[in-house]
Amino acid sequence: MATGREIAQLCGVSVATVSRVFNQPETVNEETRERVLRVAKELGYQPNESARALSTKQSTMIGLVWDTDHRRPDWRHPYLQDLLIGLKSALSAHGYHLLMLATSGDAREIGASLADPVGYVNMTRRHHLGGLVLIDSGSDAEAFEAFAQSGVPCVAVDVAVDGPKATYVTSDNVSGALSAVRHLVSLGHSRIATITGPVGNQPSDARVSGYRKGLQEAGLPFRDEYVVSGDFYRASGNAATQRLLALDEPPTAVFAASDEMAVGALLAARAAGLRVPQDLALVGFDDIEIASVVDPALTTVAQDKPGFGVAAAKAIMAMITGGGREQPVVLPTRLVVRNSCGS
Amino acid sequence: MATGREIAQLCGVSVATVSRVFNQPETVNEETRERVLRVAKELGYQPNESARALSTKQSTMIGLVWDTDHRRPDWRHPYLQDLLIGLKSALSAHGYHLLMLATSGDAREIGASLADPVGYVNMTRRHHLGGLVLIDSGSDAEAFEAFAQSGVPCVAVDVAVDGPKATYVTSDNVSGALSAVRHLVSLGHSRIATITGPVGNQPSDARVSGYRKGLQEAGLPFRDEYVVSGDFYRASGNAATQRLLALDEPPTAVFAASDEMAVGALLAARAAGLRVPQDLALVGFDDIEIASVVDPALTTVAQDKPGFGVAAAKAIMAMITGGGREQPVVLPTRLVVRNSCGS
DNA sequence: AGGGTCTATGTAACCGCTTACGGTGGAAAC
DNA sequence: GTTTCCACCGTAAGCGGTTACATAGACCCT
Known part of the structure; x- marks a missing residue:
């Protein structure tokens, strides 16, 4: 794994300049910039996300709260996949990834389940997550309030929540x-x-x-x-x-x-x-x-099931970059006429 | 966010000792250990995962390769949710999380899609992922070979692959x-x-x-x-x-x-x-x-759909801690008799 | 010529944790 | 009474980035 330092040496510049090339390209001379970029490419340079997150206190991940060890383990979310498809694609556009948080049995005894929202919030801090997307997999919507109040940016899917940095997406x-x-x-x-x-x-x-x-x-x-x-x-x-x-x-x-x-x-x-x-x-x-x-x-x-995901992703990103609370998103519905009404 | 340093100061020990309390508890005196633990709890200490990953070169995440912007975007995985349930719960037991890797449009121009497995492999290195779980969402199983050959630990679900650190889980x-x-x-x-x-x-x-x-x-x-x-x-x-x-x-x-x-x-x-x-x-x-x-x-x-997830998680964990290649896992099936045969 | 600006870059501190290495003190061995 | 050993702990050097601040040179103006 090539590091920034190696690139710096090969290019005869400092690591700071290498860093600038990737973060504030406009501040570095075009010629050096291209030299750095070229060398980076040759070495297959991949910035170390841990290091980056450590110094910026911001990762490029957002957490997914989806509790599965539920009172009724046989319950399934009716359209999880569509939700994820939307979420993932919209998040990708911002270079963000989705982290499915572990819900229990952490080796270090720090649990996380809807019964203990604090666990998830802790995970959020540990990993410097940008925010949380809450997916209701049962009827424990009440638990979501705790998240909404915790101060971490979060958006719930199809559950109305309110909090300093919380919002939700739902259908009309x-x-x-x-x-x-x-x-x-x-x-x-x-x-x-x-x-x-x-x-x-x-x-x-x-x-x-x-x-x-x-x-x-x-x-x-x-x-x-x-x-x-x-x-x-x-x-x-x-x-x-x-x-x-x-x-x-x-x-x-x-x-x-x-x-x-x-x-x-x-x-x-x-x-x-x-x-x-x-x-x-x-x-x-x-x-x-x-x-x-x-x-x-x-x-x-x-x-609009993938739409939920897309809207959730957008709301989270807006909160991360913007800071404040976002308006709830209301998606339109559409009547699909098939045979169960005999029309 | 309380840091290890703060705990160290409050306890009158060095940060090294604090770190040891969490990583090699047996090497620290019981009395000090408990003091540190107590203070850590009081402060709501959460270890900084970025810092940890940076210094250990190992995160507690494994990546999920599930390509959605497929040639046929309307395709769905038939039992993704069950898979995820199994994966997540088994991973949780080890304190690991599942990272759904972004597939495209990374702001830094580093894509990742099945058409470009290198993108995923790069992400794996960037985030120090322990390995990759490959989920087939179409018929692009061939692409999985590239992952298997890349050297990163990976296990494919229901697709036979082979490589230095690759294996798969499938049904009988x-x-x-x-x-x-x-x-x-x-x-x-x-x-x-x-x-x-x-x-x-x-x-x-x-x-x-x-x-x-x-x-x-x-x-x-x-x-x-x-x-x-x-x-x-x-x-x-x-x-x-x-x-x-x-x-x-x-x-x-x-x-x-x-x-x-x-x-x-x-x-x-x-x-x-x-x-x-x-x-x-x-x-x-x-x-x-x-x-x-x-x-x-x-x-x-x-x-056994959740079983796929569980087995995949176990195989990955075994490869991470063990190092070598794992044997493919073959799960039993079960005939469910309903009405379509008129029995 | 001297001073002010602006651009491009380097220096170095810092993020929070891990860990190799070394030191200290007391018990055990000789 | 040394020497040896061990349990326990501190020191400090990283890990690989980011970024505030300093610096150097080019250019322009009076």
Whole structure:
């Protein structure tokens, strides 16, 4: 590994000049600059990031908080990969890397899990991370508040947080839900139920507002018994649907706040001997992969999943370079009409 | 941020002693050790990883090579999340973190993509990474050879590579495929076709061997026209199935080398007016999420997906601490019987 | 000619930790 | 009573960069 010193010697300049060539090129004479660059290339010079980080107190990495040893280890994030794709590509553009922080069992006894956000914050300092991206892999959104308050720049994905250097990216959940209900209404449905996420969860609550708005718009009554809450995962959608179908006047259409729950609803409907969409119309939310492969294919409100990653990366970078808090980012949704509504 | 020096001063010892407390505790007197530890805790001391890496030339990170700006940006890894879960948890146990390397657009013009493996290798040196985990996100397995030859410790997931410090983890594909065929045979099928991955791809080739073995075992003839190759992705499974169904004597059962292709096959069968499993039995490979949600649910050969991650992490750690090359790891598979075979 | 400016570069301190080497004191060995 | 050894700890030299400050020369102006 060639070092800056070697380049300096070969070029007959000082290490300071070599450093300047890479960090403030404009301050060094064009001729020397090119000489240094040429030699650097010949030697295959790679700046030592540890040294750089040590002296600048800034690494080119941002941390990813994604807790996997969760209460329910079988839980999966519905679209982690898309998120990562977006994150990574946007971060790359700034020369930044994503560090997936270890969550436990650190040999030096310094743990890091959502139960102990301090652990992550410590890691952030140890590695001089520029900030943290928070990905919710369950319903422990509350824990994110601790991060937001810690002072390290962080942006949460699809979870509303607030703090001195914290922000979040989310979809326009209200209008997404609204478009779903409008679609259902346009197909003639008037008994439209919804399966929500955990109460208190921001995106879920917003989707409920959108749902209410849609009913209002259509002049339909809001019925408490048509709103049943789940946890975004499949089983809860199944259970919720069973409850809905047991109602005296069961709904003819269901808007689920996630595709996973919509699939659960589909299964429940099938188990109850109902045909989808003839007997029960279904709309989901997310547009994850399985939405297009279940039968009937799911009509759903698509989120810009890689867009989340891109927006998160941009927000983090803005906070790093800018300093202050960033505005939350709200991404548009798009209704994807498939077969589960019989349109 | 408290530094080692501060602790040293407060404890009336030298920084060397503080360092020893954390790195070679047995060489320091118990009393002083505890004093240092106590003060360190009070100050919330976090060792500076950059400084440590700088002086030891070893970070506690390993790199992840997962190329996303691929020729086909819409491609997704079928079970990335499970892989990451396994990787992360096993790495955590050693106090290591996973660094997702940027793939392009580095501000300093030092790119890294599979087209330029050198870029990744450079990153490895810059950050003093312990090694690289290679994840195949397409069919560019060939590119992995360059990594394997580069001398940096690396382990590939489900791609056979070889090099001075390279190894890989894979499933026992032969017996996995064998169990699939046996299952089909046991159900009375004698016209069994297979849809393979890319020819030359190691796991795919192994699955073909397992397939042949299964036919032999059952005394069934091997027919060239019953072997058609795909690329592991859905569309290719669909196309392959169309070809199979167009045969004079079409198969009554198909073993697809991936679930995605099996789903493609399912769609093709449905489009051709065939019922699954009555008219065509289907077995997949992987046991990804959609396998259980398609209708009929897919019988498939399950791979230990988080196990890949765990094994990869262990292999990397072994290479880092041990030095030499590790043996490839072969994980067992498990036949998951669902409804696509009508058993 | 002397002073002021500006550009290009060198000098050296510093970032925080690790570690080879050496020193000290007391116990054990002779 | 030396010598030897060992446990414990301090000194100081790195690791490879960054950057404040100093310096040297070129150029311009009065």
